[in-house]
Amino acid sequence: NGRPYTRDADWLAQNEWMVHTFFPQRSFITLQQLIKAGLYPPVAAPKIERRVVGPVDSAIEMRPGVLGQNGPELRSNTLQGLPVVRFDGNDSLTSASSLQLFPTRSSPLTVLVLFRSDNIEGQKFLLNHGAGVGVNFELGYDTGNGSGSGNFGVHRGSGSASVAPEGTIQNHEFTLMTIEARSSGVAPTNLVFRKNGVLLTAARQGSGWLAPPSYNTAHRPLNIGARDDSGIGSLGSYHVGDIAELVILRQELSTEDRASLERYLTQKYGLPATPGPTLAPDAFQELYVWLSADTGIKASEGTIVEWQDRSTNGFLFMSNPPRLPATAPEYQLTAANGQPSARFDGLTDVLISHRPIQLFETTNSGLTVFTVFSTRSASSPRFLASHAVGINANWELGYDVGASAGVGNLGVSRGGQNAVVAPQQTITSNQLQIVTAQTLPIGVAPNNVRLWKNGIPLNLSIDGSGWLEVGAYRTNHHRMSLGARLAGGSGQINGYHDGDLAEFLVFRRDLDQSERAGIERYLADKYGLDVPPGSSRSPETTANLELWLRADRGINGPASRITRWEDQSGRGHVFVADTNAPVLPDGIYFTLDGSDPLSAGGVLSAHAQRYDQSFLIRSDAALLARELRDGAWSAPTRSEASTDQALPQQAVRITELMYHPAPAPLGSPYGDTDFEFIELKNVSDRCVDLNGLRLTGGVEFAFEGAHGLLAPRSAIVIVNNLHAFASRYPSRGIRVAGEFAGNLSNGGERLLLENIQGKIILDFSYADDWVPSSDGAGFSLTVINDGEPSMAWSNRTAWRSSLTANGSPGRDDTPELVDTDGDGLPDTWETTHKLDFRNSTDAASDADQDGMSAIDEYRAGLDPNESQSVLAFDLVGQTAVGIELSFRTQPNRGYRVDWTESIQQPVWRELESICGTPAERIAIVLDQSARDRARFYRLAIP
Incomplete structure (x- = not known):
């Protein structure tokens, strides 16, 4: 949008899908720009071009992508690995309780919230900014004195409110509301409301309480989803419905910037929008929170448990968040391989240490090691860290390291089976835990070894000889490695850890009890674990911190194959793994089975192929491609390459029924039923091949032969009688596929639409009492929203009467363009192009002498006064x-x-x-x- 992206991993990746077809009656070009909002590297997704060269052969071509400019087209989300349909109640925040967000500072606020309400009766709150009921800022609906009427406003908590007109909010309707709370003035003058970008006139109810410093007093907690009566996030009058997008900026926007941001959101979710440029929220400097249902969600069976903020502030919001001490940091969403990832999913955001990573060399000292990890398997020795120069002089922290391997014990091992171990079953598979290990600079094991799990001390027993004497584990310059045992000091794999390492801290001294407990409390607060009560202590405030690797900030590598970790201890370590690993050449890598060419381990999948030149496929394929450029992977591009048209045909809908037409004119050779028609529309943004489509039920029609393609958002009509139809709808350029067999019942009947494979696209029954004016009065039965799910076609509430008599076959049902002289040219077009809208003969004129009449130039979208504007091959x-x-x-x-x-x-x-x-x-x-x-x-x- 004309603004540079200044953050390393903040990109919008564009997927351009181009399908070129060169075979009769196949789709030609579909250009679909899919911009996935999120954290991506500066590599655009590759473009996939499909050239159909025969009935069953498709030539696939790919080329590098180009970062795009348009707004995103959002697809279905994935919850728990399963795709879900947007806005079904599972993929946006259902706020049955409040979630405390953050304390704000004194400033104006601009809030944009895109939401749906399931119940507008009673006060419902979308947002609260307050420390108590007396001094707060509550954004909601039915917040004024007109409870139950769907008004919208800002509320203080006692009935005082500045509200928009009644009926602003409708149940089950997705709405974008914008509120600007300005830094000067008194309500309602310092509050501005907009619905889908349209200004609302707010009325003031109650006292003028919103003068500074009421709503913008410093450090008020901000909550989403419910009113905060006590200042600690307790449940009040919660929002009933879905919140799909929440954007908060701590500034007053200019008119142009605000409108651009509103267009971004309305276009993103398919709401009415005025023409103009769009700006994504992260284009603004004062963006404080951006919660987005399409990328920021974690859920379990439809219940939101965690939201990740997409602003630069990186807030993490949980349904039951721990009370973090004031010194605890706020954690960002992890970005691995340029993609946002869920914490502890075992794939992308923490180190999976199938190979040791050499960290640093230590000197004589005690050691205190903290590791936050989960394991997939508590069987056979697994090592979290190794401090060694050889197998006989080392210090290995791991689990199942003793003689009783396979039972989840935890300990410190020398190699072989000699170990100091905790009780059996200390470690449980797939459970996140904090393990603290401490070795003193004096003494012999087990006296100089201490272990804690989640802050609880473990009773150790010795298994093997007392080998941890002075000179073994603390010899000068032993190598410290992460994730695997170093056999012989050479770094090869031996007993690697097979889980996730989320946090790893090393202090080169034995911490005292308060220091150790404070850091354990810090880690427990961060990851939601239970430890004994106490004060939190941030690692950077503790002396002798040698190493601090954090999954949320210290990671930099493709997927889970960590190639670089940055140390947060202040000592500036940089650790690079797999330096001798083979380097993939830049290029496009793809699969034909829909799997990711980049495996969970961050390496190339066994199914991946490198794209060198166009290639043929002879059966359906699910293409998924990524581009590797300068070590960074792009977002994936997906495309369905099909030798048939079954998949696109799912986008065809019946959008208009003239089942009981107006009577035929006196003297007409046709009967009333001869004027019946059915309109079918392609509701997608890609071409659809109609061949093989079949309509059955009360009437029958099969699309075959030369029916060809139906353009995006275009319609085609099938009729009862071609001649009768032409007599009632002359000179309209309506595309007619042919005549159907049978008649539409005046009382209602069932209609079925099937694709080329015989799968049902639509199956519904209409009734004559749905819309009385469509039952013989000359109006058609018209679908209200052609983007609804197919099951909506059976509901009477999904239909209405056409706006004009005789319906609107072949075009959208909008008020007709005026054509005063009836020559087929709308008056507005004739006036624009210097023709006379009162003269019907000028439709045949050719002012620019290019051989095309005015009516032909109108149909072709050309300029009748410009001879270079022609219908011709270049x-x-x-x-x-x-x-x-x-x-x-x-x-x-x-x-x-x-x-x-x-x-x-x-x-x-x-x-x-x-x-x-x-x-x-x-x-x-x-x-x-x-x-x-x-x-x-x-x-x-x-």
């Missing part, structure tokens, strides 16, 4: 595989390319249908069947 040339033709398309126009071998007695055959797209582009068509004879081509508007 280039026709011979290639190695056939004749290539190119031309410039106009927005939202479909085309057909025909060919013939004789211009004197032409028999035109269709070569390819071209889908319309929202923007101009260069279309390329390839005729592979051309041989050594003359061939002529024409370009037509269907």
Whole structure:
């Protein structure tokens, strides 16, 4: 959006999917820009191009991606590894209780919240900023004196409010509300409300309490989802519904910036939006919180347990957060391989130490080691850390290190089976825990070895000889390694840890009791673990901190294969692993089975292939590709390469039914039923091949032959009688596929729409009492929202009467454009292009002498006064595989390319249908069947 991204890992990755087809009756080009909002490296996802070269052969081409400019198109989320449909109650915050966010500072606030309400009766709160009921700032609905009417406002807690008009909020409707709380003035003048970007006139109810320093007093806790009556986040009048997006900025935005931010959110969620530029929240310097349901969510069976903030402040919000001491830091969402990841998922955000990483060399001293980890298996020796130069002079912290391996004991080992161990079953698989190990500079094991789990001391027993005497584990310059035992000091793998290491701290002295307990409390607060009560102590405040590796900040590497850790101790260690590992060449890597070419271990998957040139597939494929550039991986690009059209056909909907038309005019040769029609629409943003689509039920129709492609958001009509239909709807450019068999019942009946594989797309029954005006009064039955799930078609509430008599076949049901002279040219178009809207003869005029009449130029989207604005090929040339033709398309126009071998007695055959797209582009068509004879081509508007 014209603003540079200044943070290393803050990128919007664009996936451009281009499907080029060069076979008759297949889709031509679909350009879909998928910008995934999140933390990505500066590598755009690769582009996948599909060229259909035969009935069952597809040529796949890929090329590097380009970082994009448009807003995101959000797809289904993944909760617990399962895809879910957006806004079903599982993938946005359902706030049955409040979540305390953070204390704010004195400042104005701009809050944008995109939410849905399930109950507008009674006071419901989306946001609270206060320390008590008397001095707070509560954003919600039904917060004023009109409880139950869906008003919207800011509330103080005692009925005093500044509210928008009644009916602002409707149940089950996703709404973007913007509130600006300004730093000067008194309510309502210092409050500005907007719904979906439209200004609302707020009324003041109650006293003028919102003067500074009420709502913007320093350090008020901010809560989401409920009113905070006590200042500690207790449940009050909670929001009933879903909160999908919450953006808080500590500033007053300019009019242009605010509108751009609102457009970003409204376009993102498909809400009404005014034209103009968009700005993502992270384009603003004073962004304080950005909670987004599409990336910031962790859930278990639909219950939100954790939100990750996407702003630079990196807040982590949990449903039952621990009370963190004032000195505890706030933790950011981990970014591994440029992708946000869930903490402790075993994949991306902590070290999986299948290989030791050499850390540093120590000198004579005691050691105190803290490690926060989970393990997948408590069987056979596993090592968390090693301090050694050889197998006979080392100090290894691990589990199952004694003679009783396989029972989850914890201990310090010398190698072999000699160990000082804690009781059996100390370590449990897949359980996060803090283990503290301390060795004193004097004494012999077990007296000089101490172990704690989650702050509880463990009673140790000696297994083997007393080998931990002076000179063994603390000989000068022993190597400290993480994650595996160093056999012979050479660093090869031996008994590696097979879980997650989230935090690792080393102090080169034996800490006293208060220091050790304070750091254990610090770690427990951070990770939600139980330890004995006490005061928290941050590691950086404790002397002799040699090493502090933290999964939330110290990681830098692809997926879980850690290649670089940054030390947070202040000593500046940088640790690089696998320095001798083979280096992959830059390029695009892909799979055909839908799996990620980048494995969980951060290495190339066994199914991955490197893209070198275009290749053929002869069956359906699920393509997933990433680009590797300068050591950084892009976001994934996904595409379905199918030899049939079944998948895109799922986007076809029946959007209009003329089941009981108005009576035929007097003297007409047609009966009333002859005027029946059914409108079908492609509700997606990609072309759909209609061939093989079948309608059954009360009437029957099969799409086959030359029905071809249906452009995005375009409609096609099937009718009872072609001649009758043409007599009632002349000169409208309606695309008609043909006549259906049978008649639509005036009383209602069942209709089924199936794709080419026989799978049901729509199965619903309409009824004549749904909308009385559609039952013989001349109006059609029209779907209100064609983006609803298919099951909505069976509900009467999903339908309405058409806006105009006789319906609106083949076009969106909006108020008709005025055509005063009835020549097929709207008055506005004629006025814009210097024609007379009162003269019907000018439709045949050709002012620019380019051979096309005004009506033809209107249909083609051209300028009738500009001779260079023509419907023509730009280039026709011979290639190695056939004749290539190119031309410039106009927005939202479909085309057909025909060919013939004789211009004197032409028999035109269709070569390819071209889908319309929202923007101009260069279309390329390839005729592979051309041989050594003359061939002529024409370009037509269907």
